Amino acid sequence: xxxxxxxxxxxxxxxxxxxxxxxxxxxxxxxxxxxxxxxxxxxxxxxxxxxxxxxxxxxxxxxxxxxxxxxxxxxxxxxxxxxxxxxxxxxxxxxxxxxxxxxxxxxxxxxxxxxxxxxxxxxxxxxxxxxxxxxxxxxxxxxxxxxxxxxxxxxxxxxxxxxxxxxxxxxxxxxxxxxxxxxxxxxxxxxxxxxxxxxxxxxxxxxxxxxxxxxxxxxxxxxxxxxxxxxxxxxxxxxxxxxxxxxxxxxxxxxxxxxxxx
Amino acid sequence: xxxxxxxxxxxxxxxxxxxxxxxxxxxxxxxxxxxxxxxxxxxxxxxxxxxxxxxxxxxxxxxxxxxxxxxxxxxxxxxxxxxxxxxxxxxxxxxxxxxxxxxxxxxxxxxxxxxxxxxxxxxxxxxxxxxxxxxxxxxxxxxxxxxxxxxxxxxxxxxxxxxxxxxxxxxxxxxxxxxxxxxxxxxxxxxxxxxxxxxxxxxxxxxxxxxxxxxxxxxxxxxxxxxxxxxxxxxxxxxxxxxxxxxxxxxxxxxxxxxxxxxxxxx
Numbered sequence: 001x002x003x004x005x006x007x008x009x010x011x012x013x014x015x016x017x018x019x020x021x022x023x024x025x026x027x028x029x030x031x032x033x034x035x036x037x038x039x040x041x042x043x044x045x046x047x048x049x050x051x052x053x054x055x056x057x058x059x060x061x062x063x064x065x066x067x068x069x070x071x072x073x074x075x076x077x078x079x080x081x082x083x084x085x086x087x088x089x090x091x092x093x094x095x096x097x098x099x100x101x102x103x104x105x106x107x108x109x110x111x112x113x114x115x116x117x118x119x120x121x122x123x124x125x126x127x128x129x130x131x132x133x134x135x136x137x138x139x140x141x142x143x144x145x146x147x148x149x150x151x152x153x154x155x156x157x158x159x160x161x162x163x164x165x166x167x168x169x170x171x172x173x174x175x176x177x178x179x180x181x182x183x184x185x186x187x188x189x190x191x192x193x194x195x196x197x198x199x200x201x202x203x204x205x206x207x208x209x210x211x212x213x214x215x216x217x218x219x220x221x222x223x224x225x226x227x228x229x230x231x232x233x234x235x236x237x238x239x240x241x242x243x244x245x246x247x248x249x250x251x252x253x254x255x256x257x258x259x260x261x262x
Numbered sequence: 263x264x265x266x267x268x269x270x271x272x273x274x275x276x277x278x279x280x281x282x283x284x285x286x287x288x289x290x291x292x293x294x295x296x297x298x299x300x301x302x303x304x305x306x307x308x309x310x311x312x313x314x315x316x317x318x319x320x321x322x323x324x325x326x327x328x329x330x331x332x333x334x335x336x337x338x339x340x341x342x343x344x345x346x347x348x349x350x351x352x353x354x355x356x357x358x359x360x361x362x363x364x365x366x367x368x369x370x371x372x373x374x375x376x377x378x379x380x381x382x383x384x385x386x387x388x389x390x391x392x393x394x395x396x397x398x399x400x401x402x403x404x405x406x407x408x409x410x411x412x413x414x415x416x417x418x419x420x421x422x423x424x425x426x427x428x429x430x431x432x433x434x435x436x437x438x439x440x441x442x443x444x445x446x447x448x449x450x451x452x453x454x455x456x457x458x459x460x461x462x463x464x465x466x467x468x469x470x471x472x473x474x475x476x477x478x479x480x481x482x483x484x485x486x487x488x489x490x491x492x493x494x495x496x497x498x499x500x501x502x503x504x505x506x507x508x509x510x511x512x513x514x515x516x517x518x519x520x521x522x523x524x525x526x527x528x529x
Contacts (some may be wrong), residue, residue: 024437025437025439025440028437028439029439029440030438031440032439032440032443032444033443033444034446035446035447035448036446036447036450037444038447038451039447039448039451039455039456042451043451043456045456046320046462046463046466047311047436047461049345050311050315050316050318050319050461051311051315051318052314053314054307054311055310057315061395081324101274118456132398142434176288179288179291179292181288182296183292183295183296186295186296187298187299189299189300189303190299190302190303191399192303193303193306193307197306197307197309197310202302202306219312
């Protein structure tokens, strides 16, 4: 474990050396996601000026939901972005074989190979939204709440990573896995808003099937004192189970990997 | 050379757009799926919003629903992606080859874009069906459809020349990714893909109308959604044509200057 931690540090250091060679690109990339998020938030603001609430949620409360989801997503965006490109960048080119002959875990190698700075923008936006909503909603600054929020974002991030790992593993069979990953990943858009505004079937799907709800709606409900039952505590467990399932599937896929012959 | 032969050289590029589209089947379905997700979210979102108010900025629920669904159906179709094309061709050095062809470079890419718009619109038919399922009430007046088609085509042309000018930055910066993402975000908001411009506060709405982005979503869709009456069509078209003429001239001029910088890039 300690060996992998120090290895990751080395990978990260190399990555930053590369990134800082191209300083302007680094800045543009890191801030690019900010613009896209701004478009979404501006839309919400325009609409929420006209009505007092969305399904009983005020503008600030919606920002908390949005912020928690964005922060969770940024974890995946920064640390696991290579899951998106495994088919195109590694398997098709045969570069993946390089991981298999090294004395470290191939999945670790894949993830550590590229820290994605584009996720920094999402992280900053998400954190800012949570902090500002927290302040304007007057949520008490108790250690329990802070710890809960941090844990919620980490579990949310793990859910994002686990779902991408599940879908990226299909690359071992179909090579270009991005459409599969994208289709599942896109479901996180639902979780940008309170799940309570959707049909029961969608709520259930976002809770039990593709559980992005644990990255936003459930933790926000807890912080705002809204009663949604025991599910507010389920996030970390859901994340852990999903990670285990995804990792088993990854190992299964790895055993079936035969290379593209390129 | 006869006009017919000349034209056929360009329409060949329009046909190519259709073939390219058909070659990437799985991507097509994925894009359809993500649009369907967005549509579903919007339907629930606006239902929840209109539970609080009968009218927003003078628009009733059905009108807003019509608008939002149709905007989602055609979202992105009117983009030409000229910026990405330039970025790609510069990076690969292919631009040198393209400029050598005995055809007008801009005319060629315009023809390609026209093909893209047509295939794009056709490819959205499944989304239109989904929109109808979600309660879209299309207008009865055939003129509204004609106005939509004309203003969409003109609007997409406006954006083609606008993107062409922005694309010329690529000749100097050689990197278009940041500009592309920024443009995407600005367009998402100011085109009216997410909300009808009518809902924006006064100052913001005026600003959005000065920018050209609304021409590929808000302008055509508002004819179909009954926001812009058909009687205003001549005025709208005239404005769009003026945009096209102005931008076409400007874009050619900017390009002729920018292309001098291309030599430093090479292939």
